[in-house]
Amino acid sequence: MTNLSIEAVNSVVKSNVDGRVEVYTDEYRIYNGLPKLDFVIEHERVNHSNGEFARGDASINGCEAIHSWLRVFLRVHRGVNRYNLQLYISFFAFYHNYGNRWLIRLIKSCLNWRKEVARRHKKEIMLKASI
Helix, strand or coil: CCCCCHHHHHHHHHHHCCCCEEEEEECCHHHCCHHHCCCEEEEEEECHHHCCCEECCEECHHHHHHHHHHHHHHHHCCCCCCCCHHHHHHHHHHHHHHHHHHHHHHHHHHHHHHHHHHHHHHHHHHHHHHC
């Protein structure tokens, strides 16, 4: 995002949020417009300039940690083609969300997909037979 503004941040948040949310950010002024969005029920900030990195639930350390893990994950692959970057990031997000259960989840997804393809194929054969 080269043209960073409050409106640009609000636009990105609107397009990626579903439902009402609590938002935790640092003190950067670019986030000033977030409380005005109708789906933001609470906006808390931590002030890094004053040495504050967490206050109650308000912390952005989780985001920073995930970003650090992503950098390590990508570094292992020794450079990723920009056309494949989204695939690597999507896999990382999948792995992060499902932890060590990711392989089981992936296999189940593939099996369900195959069942759905077989079901559609059977339906097409039945339609052709009835014509």
